[in-house]
Amino acid sequence: MREWRVFPLVMCLTMAVAVPVRSQGTTTASPAPKADEIVGRMLEHNRERLAALESYTTERTYRVEYHGTGGEHRAEIAVHAEYTRPDQKHLTIVSESGAKFLCEKVLRKLVQSEEEAVQNSNRQTTISPENYKAELIGEETVAFPDSPNGLKTWVLRVTPRVDNKFTYHGRVWISQDDYAIVRIQGEPAKAPSWWTNRAHFDSRYLRRSGVWLPAQNVSTTHVRIGGEAILTIDYGTYPVVTAHPVVQSAERHNPAALEASLNR
Template identity: 35%
Template structure:
């Protein structure tokens, strides 16, 4: 994870390398491998991001935020070619705003109907310090599964600061999985 921030009075960067182990259905464990930059950024931004990841992995959060017709209003707005293939493009709006839902656009691969990109704004502001935020998450196929590849979140902060959080996901090792029935 890397945060860069800049404004009229200050600029800087902080980075943290983290290993995550996910055990289905809903457990994420994090190990911080290295950290550089401003301690206050690492303590506030990175720790908050890891805590949010753990909470989002829980069954209740997954059910409430899943991209389903129960949770979102979806409108097909077209097709687009991405590196992952030809995609349906949907505008989505959450039916209930929460810290884990978003409003924006979703690209769905037409071959296997997997989400390959999400671009949007959080339905609920994640922090009183953020005046406006947006994100893009791209996904990659590893074996039979799709996993996050990269997330870039940009936020406006007080005092004219602009921050960007980039999460570059690394190697995935699937130790065991049962394919879904077709």
Template identity: 30%
Template structure:
């Protein structure tokens, strides 16, 4: 009988120790590990991502498609070229990509930092079948790239799997509301943004949705020699409502 009691006590102690070891770390630890994990990715190889963009107004029959190739170097430099598209949708995508390359070239894309946010650990959720820590993002300043929302951080790798929220500063007067979701996953050994959705309520013309998805990823040392600033077309005159619907970071 005593042996059974001792065994039961030992089992409970081991269970308690195991629970303590698997409990969630504090928010500072999650943020620190996230920044270390994200900072160590994609800096050792050149790569090229082919993306498909779709701009969909309230009438889905008027949807437009654009394909772009986005190139990046280990140094952090990024550029792009449009391979398919035209009209207003192409001009919207050019504005989006101009902003993306400008921001990336300035700060290497690091935005989830203590300079921009206070972080609150809001529990755990699954993204793509992976357990994630949910960080509530409380902006410290206003900006087109600063989101009031949440980030999902993989509990094993501490890489960001998803960010969703509303920019603290509208990209345009025409935008009354903008909801952005950025999704990330591993592609060809790189941790990349593989899809984006931005849903905007645009003054006068109504709801517009801009989506982007990665069609292909190439990693090749020859990309470093091929990455050059492209000759960009002169932008056509664009309906400002549509332009406002697309000017967000991707």
């Protein structure tokens, strides 16, 4: 049971750590920018927005279900999460239920590894020109809580430049108004281990107080000897989020614009 969780863990951590971003009201370019331009703007905005995020508090739920030759097993733990910039994340297990061995060998280890990984994130998973080839395959308006008419997004197909257990093939939805990652669907470029033959993940994000944060990650793994394991992380509603106004690159060299930004 330990092996199949490796890739979902890597992907969950990457998304949680790499993509907290802040809305900036960027207008959509016309005609559509090229894929490399979209990725470049996303990376630039992410650096600025990540710097703006100061702290958050939320209540998470980690849940795993296994159906296969070994029968059906379930486990769940509740976790209190606190983040403080630049890299201090504290995860406290509040309660647990279900199969004891899943709680101890899978969920507890997942929480422990995530807390440690904040300070040791793997750069191979970052969506960047160095790691991935990106292709713009269309536009899509997705349902979104704070957008009555939906959220307009660019849809990119990403292909890793190097296939390994940290990279993935998939699609990425990037918001047109602020170049934030809204959703990622994908599968590992290489099987995480001999124990699995297929794996898939779906990560979604939400906006709180203008800041984008992980909302949910669902990772499904098919085991070679038969069966399926589903790991779901619900990241909660983030009742407490603290972020200061974003200072864009141009504003850093313009005192008047910087002052205006800080007084928004």
